Amino acid sequence: MNQEFNTLKAAKTWHLDSFTEYAPSDVIGQIFAQDVLTLEELRQRLSRPVFKSLQGTLERGQTLDPAIADTVALAMKTWAMEKGATHYTHWFQPLTGSTAEKHDSFLTPTSDGSAIATFSGKELIQAEPDASSFPSGGLRATFEARGYTAWDPSSPAFIMRHSNGATLCIPTAFASWTGEALDLKTPLLRSIEALNIAVMPALKLMGADASRVSSSLGAEQEYFLIAEEYYYARPDLVMTGRTLFGAPPPRGQELEDHYFGAIPDRVLSFMADAETQMYALGIPVKTRHNEVAPGQFEIAPIYENSNVAADHQQLIMQILRNTARKYGLVALLHEKPFAGVNGSGKHCNWSMGTDTGMNLLEPGDTPHENMQFMFFCAAVIKAVDEHQDLLRVSVASAQNDHRLGANEAPPAIISIFLGDELTDILDRLASGQGGRGASAGVMGLGSSVLPHLPRHAGDRNRTSPFAFTGNKFEFRAAGSSQSISLPITVLNIIVADAVEQMTAQLRERLNGSRSKRSLDEAIAGLVKDVYAQHQRIIFNGDGYSDAWHQEAEARGLLNLRTTLDAIEIFTSEKNVSLFERFNVLSKRELEARQEVMYDIYFKTVNIEGETTEYMAQTLILPAAVSYLAELGEIESGSRAVKGVTQKVSDLADELYDALADLHTQNSATGGEEVHEKAHHMRDHVLPAMLKVRVAADGLEKVVAGKHWPLPSYRQMLFVK
Known part of the structure; x- marks a missing residue:
């Protein structure tokens, strides 16, 4: 079928079956968190002793008292049924990177032939899904199927609605019968506790008023929207999430007019619908806008405790995908769905905060005098320098390899951007000058009708993978489709490691002194030494430049260009020791995750290779042959006909030869072990796929549209 005839259909034939219209006051006063079992909702439904016990678990990390489980379960079931729920599920995050759920009805038959709704404390605390088909990296054999989900009371239960009902979702951890973590949430929760244990002694030394510390997170989500009409006409998008073929359009993103431009009405309607659903689930989405590539958009929430933020990130992706279909669109979350235009990331804005509301990375108006801030900022610098490898591993995937290092995303080299003011303060401290150099000031705009604006003391750097952005660090290397649980787990424990070391050093420097002056002097000296030792990780320049790659190598920074380069060092002695020391992952659990990452990489590229061969063999090559046959029927001495015929013939032959090579590489495995198969995919299948694509994209430019x-690309990126 001639796809040109579908353009008008793609633009006009979508329709909205139903929608709910809300007034702004409703969104603020009634909708937000209406489908979440909040702490206040629980307070109203539980007795005071039961609530106090549960509150101790939620707010102070105390062990959950099993004796209250039945009471909490009854309150949860009653609330859920009032919301229209007929089923419940233990909602968990296996090592696939997505979420999983098995629904059970509240309905329980009785002996008299009727039925009642029941939900016990045992059913709340623990469930037993089949663990055999989830990736386990060797932790479980296929015939060993038993796994357990365990209620995570620190993340609130919520209602997920569908067109014909609702389900109570209970966030849980997922473990094997042997007690080993088979999910992404368990190590995240462990890392949060590790951070708390590491940071609290430092705060006590500094006299801070706090009893608990946790990490906070706000994760920006980039994505593409294309017309549903086109998505299902592209086997590559359906099978792999990205286009394996596609010639560059005459116009791409070079005009940069899409960025922050007016949002098309159809897209804006979709966004408003998705945001309303997110509000009901208590997801604090704040920002929406057009991104730089045509057809690309972004949504961003504000900060939450990192374990809740990780749950919400999974829900954001699910809601974007589901809601887009109502508007005749498909949301693409792949890191690089289109070659030649910007890919999509997930910027993780990370910080640490106390239960008293103190942000430990807030510099204040005089950061050079804020020794507490300087201590924790130096700890992050130390952590990132010493554990560049783990940060790179945490964002490694076959999908992200297409994005990292391109002129759109941070390079695979991990470095820190601090900005002019903070860099100047640390440089002065290191040189013994002290004080504050660069300051913000006020910026005039040259017109009396425009206000004078307070200027930040440092500019931003969009090429840095890890940037200080005012009162937090933004880890910009995470991919748009991945779970943020692993990156945040890594951030939590590497900072915990650095803080623990620096606290011990600070205690030695204080030598029993408790005076404010001694404390400030000890911290200043410690920060000076830490900065001197780890200054190589600071880079405020252009991360895209070739010169930076050369300089980074001279500094001794790692450049793990591909996912497989990164995965190989995941289980180094240093990393195993770190994870085990903080009780986040055992050596066996870490090795299992490494095995899963190899396996997912292999399968991802294998599916792409097979899809490339199928599409080129059955769709693209026949199109070229068909066009050649049509040209051959033209009796003409025209140089144009001869020239086009020759060009199509040459490209078709090139495609035919490339396909033969790809078929050979697809048929091979590279070895018996999964890491051998993964390396075969990277070293042989991906290059063979590229050769097929080059020939196919060349044909797209010369074969008649019909x-x-x-x-x-012209249709998919611009038709909304």
Whole structure:
């Protein structure tokens, strides 16, 4: 079918079956968290002793008292049924990177032939899904199927609605029968506790008023929208999430007019619908806008405790995908769905905060005098320098390899951008000058009608993978489709490690002194030494430049260009020791995750290779042959006909030869072990796929449109 005829259909034939209209006051006063079992809701439904016991678990990390489980379960069931729920599920995050759920009804038959709704404390605390088909990296054999989900009371239960009902979702951890973590949430919760244990002694030394510390997170989500009409006409998008073929359109993102431009009405309606659903689930989404690539958009929430933020991130992706379909669109969350235009990331804005509301990375108006801030900022610098490898591993995937290092995303080299003011303060401290150099000031805009604006003391750097952005660090290397649980787990424990070391050093420097002056002098000296030791990780320049790659190598920084380069060092002695020392992952659990990462990489590229071969063999090559046959029927001495015929013939032959090579590489495995298969995919299948694509994209530029079997970039990116 000629795809040109579908353009008008893609633009006009979508329709909205139903929607709910809310007034702004409703969104603020009634909708937000209406489908969340909040602490206040529990307070109203539980007796005071039961609530106090549960509150101790939620707010102070105390062990959950099993004796209250039945009471909490009854309150939860009653609330859920009032919301229209008929089923419940233990909602968990296996090592696939997505979420999993098995629904059970509240309905229980009775002996008299009727039925009642029941939900016990035992059913709340623990469930037993089949663990055999989830990736385990060797922790479980296929015939060993038993696994357990365990209620995570620190993340609130919520209602997920569908077109014909609702389900109570209970966030849980997922472990094997042997007690080993088979999910992403368990190590995240462990890392939060590790951070708390490491940071609290430092705060006590500094006299801070706090009893608990946790990490906070706000994760920006980038994504593409394309017309549903085109998505299902592209086997590559359906099978792999990205286009394996596609010639560059005459116009891409070079005009940069899409960025922050007016949001199309159809897209804005979709966004408003998705945001309303997110509000009901208590997800504090704040920002929406057009991103730089045509058809690309972004949504961003404000900060929450990192374990809740990780749950909410999974829900954001699910809601974006589900809601887009109502508007005749498909949301693409792949890191690089289109070659030649910007890919999509997930910027993780990370900080640490106390139960008293103190942000430990808030510099204040005089950061050079804020020794507490300087201590924790130096700890992050030390952590990132010493554990560059783990940060790179935490964002490693076959999908992200297409994005990292391109002129759109941070390079694979991990470095820190501090900005002018903070860098100047640390440089002065290191040189013994002290004080504050660069300051913010006020910026005039040259017109009396415009206000004078307070200027930040440092600019931003969009090429840095890890940037200080005012009162937090932004880890910008995470991919748009991945779970943020692993990156945040890594951030939590590497900072815990650095803080623990620096606290011990600070205690030695204080030598029993408790005076404010001694404390400030000891911290200043410690920060000076830490900065001197780890200054190589600071880079405020252009991370895209070739010169930076050369300089980074001279500094001794790692450049783990591909996912497999990163995965290989995941289980180094240093990393195993770190994870075990903080009781986040055992050596066996860490090795299992490494095995799963190899396996997912292999399968991802293998599916792409097979899909490339199928599409080129059955769609693209026949289109070229068909066009050649049509040209051959033209009796003409025209140089144009001869020239086009020759060009199509040459490219078709090139495609045919490339396909033969790809078929050979797809048929091979590279070895018996999964890491051998993964390396075969990277070293042989991906290059063979690229050769096929080059020939196919060349054909797209010369084969008549009526013969071309796939929607083009021009259509997919610009038709909304």
